[in-house]
Amino acid sequence: MNKLFKVADQQMNHLLTASGKQLKRLFITISDKQGTPPGTMVYTGKQKAEPLRISVMDFDAATLAEQSDAATEACLALKDTATVSWINVTGLNDTEAVARIGKGFGIHPLVLEDILHTTQRPKLEDLGDYLFLVVRMLFVEPGAREIHSEQISFILTKHCLITFQERAGDVFDEIRDRLRQSHGRIRKMGPDYLLYALMDAIVDNYFVILEKTGEQIEGIEQALMENPNSLLLNELYAQKRELLYIRKAIWPLREAIGGLERGESNLLSAKISAYLRDLYDHTIQVIDTVETFRDMLSGVQDLYLSSMGHKTNQVMQVLTIIATIFIPLTFVAGIYGMNFEHMPELGWKYSYPVFWVVMVTLSLGMLYGFRRMKWF
């Protein structure tokens, strides 16, 4: 029993350490920059060693120019060209380079601070010349078990879309392939459609994460049916925490995408609004699913507690039946084990058989009583 308990502890520790680390990343890094003046650019993320790399895809319906490691200056040159430019910055450690890009595109210092300060709440800000959108990208890298969480910031200008990621590796490869194929809607439309396509990829990935979560919840459930134990309880708790985490990342997103959809900015073309409404619907669906999973988890927890209560009750009943039957019998046996000199029954001839008859009758009577009380 002890050994089992140990194993459960270790597994739980593992689970919680994993999700604990993520939570730490989400909650507690603002204080790193506490005490600096507002607008100071300090990178607060954990990918300190990631080098800054800029990849550029510059395209219109006819042409596509791709650069995998562009210089800052090359990016700035694309600012006012009629082609659509997607400037993807990975690695935010080099704050100087980020500042240079920011300055070149006329981005407000507070926005740059938010980009570097990678524990932002998802939000949308319309700053006139450009839109600023921060979201959280969640994905599971192929082969890995842990959810990777990362802040992505979007700057949408008239001709460009700039994205800032903490490190290389994202959910956009499929979009890149679509861009490389000359046909398709994405090449014919502006940077606003590109923004939508990238956001769509991120939201679609939430469904992948949730599908995984849903399967795990069902697994816990099934296992619980077969044998409720404390190991499952800990898994349950870890899932609960993970949902809390996902929820914190997704809830504010609704508001941000809702803001986009209402579409007052002239950076968003009229055609895009149907797509944004679709995106908004998906976000609502993600939130619905998260809430349903939370309800399911708390249902599973109730079931666990009730099952445990039922089991305790059963154990108690077994104990009580056994003890209640045998304790009086043992008492009677004890009586005739006494060494009093004057105990007439001891000498009677049929004492022993009578003793057995009484014992068996008593036991059966008690069993009958317990059955009437529906104890078994």
Add this chain to the structure above:
Amino acid sequence: MNKLFKVADQQMNHLLTASGKQLKRLFITISDKQGTPPGTMVYTGKQKAEPLRISVMDFDAATLAEQSDAATEACLALKDTATVSWINVTGLNDTEAVARIGKGFGIHPLVLEDILHTTQRPKLEDLGDYLFLVVRMLFVEPGAREIHSEQISFILTKHCLITFQERAGDVFDEIRDRLRQSHGRIRKMGPDYLLYALMDAIVDNYFVILEKTGEQIEGIEQALMENPNSLLLNELYAQKRELLYIRKAIWPLREAIGGLERGESNLLSAKISAYLRDLYDHTIQVIDTVETFRDMLSGVQDLYLSSMGHKTNQVMQVLTIIATIFIPLTFVAGIYGMNFEHMPELGWKYSYPVFWVVMVTLSLGMLYGFRRMKWF
């Protein structure tokens, strides 16, 4: 006891597998198409083998033409005729045919995607030339035990109502009969009234489902009164999950029908608004009932837990009464079973009767004490 437990497990597994499958269908199919460009038409439902079939009812107050297996082109011909046309498409596996209908009626690709993507959240979209309404149809097929859940999409244009179902078999037979009878309001009014009539049939079926659920809850309750056991707990849990499921399907419907009722579209005639308000009232009533059932279920669960607690307490009391009375008596019997050479009581003449008197007195005293403490 063990056997009983086994049976409960099996039944529970059955219950949960059944509802588990449904939930799976509802939650986790979006990822099937994850990675495809927006507007790509991929059917995500489970009825992969269902052939596409189009049935048409074309009518005005005087005439009715019915086709049970129409060609796509025949449908498109009905687009602008003055008669009201109900085009019912079942089986969404043939995405090409759906696309052809969509193109013919000028439907936006994202709308077509939503039609095929059969885990949509109920919603209403006003796209100017046509209204798009998605709802979830729940019904129990005659003879079956399981709730069948299916997405139904409505496209309402000036002269036509197009409905898309995943498979044949629905709750509309009664409406078809009414159409076939030449008299009645339904033949005299436009496609908006037909939409209302179909929606009304769907919402009325929710009441049938809920009636069934209500009866099951009452059954659980009654059974719980007679003998609270873990089997009922699992039934309770399965009901809770089913309600969660129904709720997820119905909540957003309120908003959609509310949107219809507010009636800003010119596709909805003025006469229809009284009917839509009625429909809205019914939806609210469905939601009310679901919420009340949830409250009732959590009340039943509380009752179960309290009953279990009470039972455990009773079992404990029996154990304690028996143990507390006999353990001291057994001790005394044990004393006079000792083999010390110098135990004066052993030789006394009335030791044995005195022993019995003391034992009985002690027992009665304890019983009296327990009664005063209201233990029985």
Add this chain to the structure above:
Amino acid sequence: MNKLFKVADQQMNHLLTASGKQLKRLFITISDKQGTPPGTMVYTGKQKAEPLRISVMDFDAATLAEQSDAATEACLALKDTATVSWINVTGLNDTEAVARIGKGFGIHPLVLEDILHTTQRPKLEDLGDYLFLVVRMLFVEPGAREIHSEQISFILTKHCLITFQERAGDVFDEIRDRLRQSHGRIRKMGPDYLLYALMDAIVDNYFVILEKTGEQIEGIEQALMENPNSLLLNELYAQKRELLYIRKAIWPLREAIGGLERGESNLLSAKISAYLRDLYDHTIQVIDTVETFRDMLSGVQDLYLSSMGHKTNQVMQVLTIIATIFIPLTFVAGIYGMNFEHMPELGWKYSYPVFWVVMVTLSLGMLYGFRRMKWF
């Protein structure tokens, strides 16, 4: 113990059957008419044998004409007379007669359907020429124990107030008496004031019901203080369910009366608004009281659970104290009951007194330890 349990079960069954019947009436009758076209007049209530009877009170400040069993045609004649007419229809089984009245007063088929369909959610509808108000009347008939619940529909036209009840017997006798006395405000004002007076009588009766409920909750509480048992738990549960039921009937009423008060209809005179605000205040107060009762009931339930937990704990402590003291003593007595040939203590002279001293010392030591742990 078993007997007590039986009694509790019976009482509980009684309680729940009673309230279960009511709930059935409220929730599950819509499906009776499922499958019929909208606007079809089917009476869904349970008073199938109640004959239709129309009583009329036609009055102005000076005169009062009363008919206890009027013909349909007589009612229609009152439609446009300057006197105020209160037409009270009891027994909705005769749908034809209801239809005739409806047609005569120009009432929409859907409204008539709602009148017959007696599980409506309370609501107000302004249909231009007339107001339609549905409420639920709750009352306890003198001598009866059960709450009687019935839908009452009001049709307010310029000169008439038509009320539809499922059966004879209501809370309006007091109003009738006031009408018969020639003095009083009620004779001088229009049908809108009459509507208010009737609604006021209904809402006042909610207070009577709630007063009864409040007394029962206090009774449960008091009984719980004296001896917490499972009987009370079931009473508690029955009360909870009854409140759920009352709440479902009253919550939507707030909205309906709020709509009346805002008073945009020209069927409501300016003078009436102060009275309607008063009525609205009363409704809010009813809702407040229901909510407070719910809070109180859940408080009582918490108290019950805590008391049970406390009692279990106490029982456990008694068991543990007794067992922990006597089990070691019994072991020692068992040792000296062994039949080893070589046990030096058995032959010693003072073994037996020493044995007693050791036993008593050990017991007292344990008791002292338990007291320090605050076990008693």
Add this chain to the structure above:
Amino acid sequence: MNKLFKVADQQMNHLLTASGKQLKRLFITISDKQGTPPGTMVYTGKQKAEPLRISVMDFDAATLAEQSDAATEACLALKDTATVSWINVTGLNDTEAVARIGKGFGIHPLVLEDILHTTQRPKLEDLGDYLFLVVRMLFVEPGAREIHSEQISFILTKHCLITFQERAGDVFDEIRDRLRQSHGRIRKMGPDYLLYALMDAIVDNYFVILEKTGEQIEGIEQALMENPNSLLLNELYAQKRELLYIRKAIWPLREAIGGLERGESNLLSAKISAYLRDLYDHTIQVIDTVETFRDMLSGVQDLYLSSMGHKTNQVMQVLTIIATIFIPLTFVAGIYGMNFEHMPELGWKYSYPVFWVVMVTLSLGMLYGFRRMKWF
């Protein structure tokens, strides 16, 4: 143990009877007047024997005339004088006198009904010529332990403030003193400021009540730390109920004072609005504190339940350790107490010491096992 339980019961009964009486006064008196026409003046309070007394303070910045037992007619004479008149009516049993005052000041019959009907929900009504405000005054009389609760109604006209109390004794003595001193803001301003000052005194008294409640909660908490018992549980429950009661009195006040602050009535001067905002802030703070206390109480309850669970667990562990060690030992002792003729061990020379060694080893081994399982 039994005695302790008795005491707890008595104390609890006392506590609950006390608060039960209050609740009764609040909830269940409307039915006293059920069946009377609206606007009928029936006093529903409990102070039936309190004689009606009118005290008047008539003042401007320069003069102050005070009458401790004024006649009704004297009051009416003050209606239109330029001086500010505070007419305080205590004892509402004499409904005729109240009606005469009401008529003199032109007060609507429904308002007079609300004044006499002393279980009103706090509310504000603007009736054009006068404002009507109902609040609940809570205070602890010096030396008393119980909270006294009483409805106070305010009628604010252009030159007068009329207050209606159920009985003499209130929280306004301090205001009277301020009025008697010729200096101070209160003498220079109108009846609206006087209304504010009185309301401020009432709200300030809520803080006194809450301070007392807060101290009691802390007391329960501290006592719980030292020794969790069922007495505290009952205190906790009584506090919870008291808070429920205070909350019901205060919540609607927020709305009423908010209405005053928004200040659309021309009976409220522009200068007063800063004071009313201050009053509104205090009300919000009272509500905040009540909510925090509720959270604290439910926290204390959780702590109690967890402590009880912990204690039960500890008791169980002690029982299990003792029983698990001694039950097998007793079995072994029982074996060698058997009287079989052929038991070789009985005759061996070192059987007895070996028996002891085995017993001690077994016990120590079990203890070691329990420690490893962290049972103590």
Add this chain to the structure above:
Amino acid sequence: MNKLFKVADQQMNHLLTASGKQLKRLFITISDKQGTPPGTMVYTGKQKAEPLRISVMDFDAATLAEQSDAATEACLALKDTATVSWINVTGLNDTEAVARIGKGFGIHPLVLEDILHTTQRPKLEDLGDYLFLVVRMLFVEPGAREIHSEQISFILTKHCLITFQERAGDVFDEIRDRLRQSHGRIRKMGPDYLLYALMDAIVDNYFVILEKTGEQIEGIEQALMENPNSLLLNELYAQKRELLYIRKAIWPLREAIGGLERGESNLLSAKISAYLRDLYDHTIQVIDTVETFRDMLSGVQDLYLSSMGHKTNQVMQVLTIIATIFIPLTFVAGIYGMNFEHMPELGWKYSYPVFWVVMVTLSLGMLYGFRRMKWF
């Protein structure tokens, strides 16, 4: 066991006394001034001995004049100078001096009362000529363990920012350093930016507090994994209470800063709005984090309760297994310890070995049964 419990009690008492004191300070000091006329200046805080001290920083982009102990008159002289003046008042015991400053700057008496009355709810008031903002500053002094809580009031006029603190020591040192360095945005902008900078420092400190809280919650969690005991339960409870406290301080802040951001006052320049939106975002993030921590704590509490339930169950199972196996065996041994003269088995030759074989078989059978019931 007892000793451990003692230690837990002491630690808990310590924890609760600490946080209890803070709560006392927050909740229960309004009654100190109960009974005084509105606008009376009474300092209700606890820092009665703190002397009043005024420090002034008067600056524009070019110059900075700093006074560490200025006279009241010197402050008033700065009122209308074009330079930005930050007048920081610490120690509110000297109400006369505060009144003099208030009068000099034309501050309303109710505002001054709120400044001295140091248990205000955070709020913003726009009084035309000046803005009044009250917030709660939370910080941990270097080396200390306890959270220090203090009300800070801001008065923003056209050229000055006046801050009132209860005692010296705050979170503004970093701002002072920035002011002293001639470069930086803070020197070039007006008092509105200074207000923002100070507020930003306060909100940033909330994150520091929350980071500490988060670490403690994780510590409790980790400890709980290793060994769930009642000590942790008390820590958990203390954390819950602390969060309740922080929440009460922060929730209203959102509204106040939201009011600032919407920026209708002309005391706030257009440039400042981006900064205020940033501040508002931070406040939302603080609230989000507090709510997430509350969810986490209640998750930890659930885990604790489930773990305890699991442990109790395990203990029960061990007890039941041991008791159920040995009680029947002991009964059998008791039988053959009886002294009946006629017990044939006693004389049989192989009775003793057969006895052992039966005992061992029985035990193994029971163990097998328990394993099948999954008891270990």
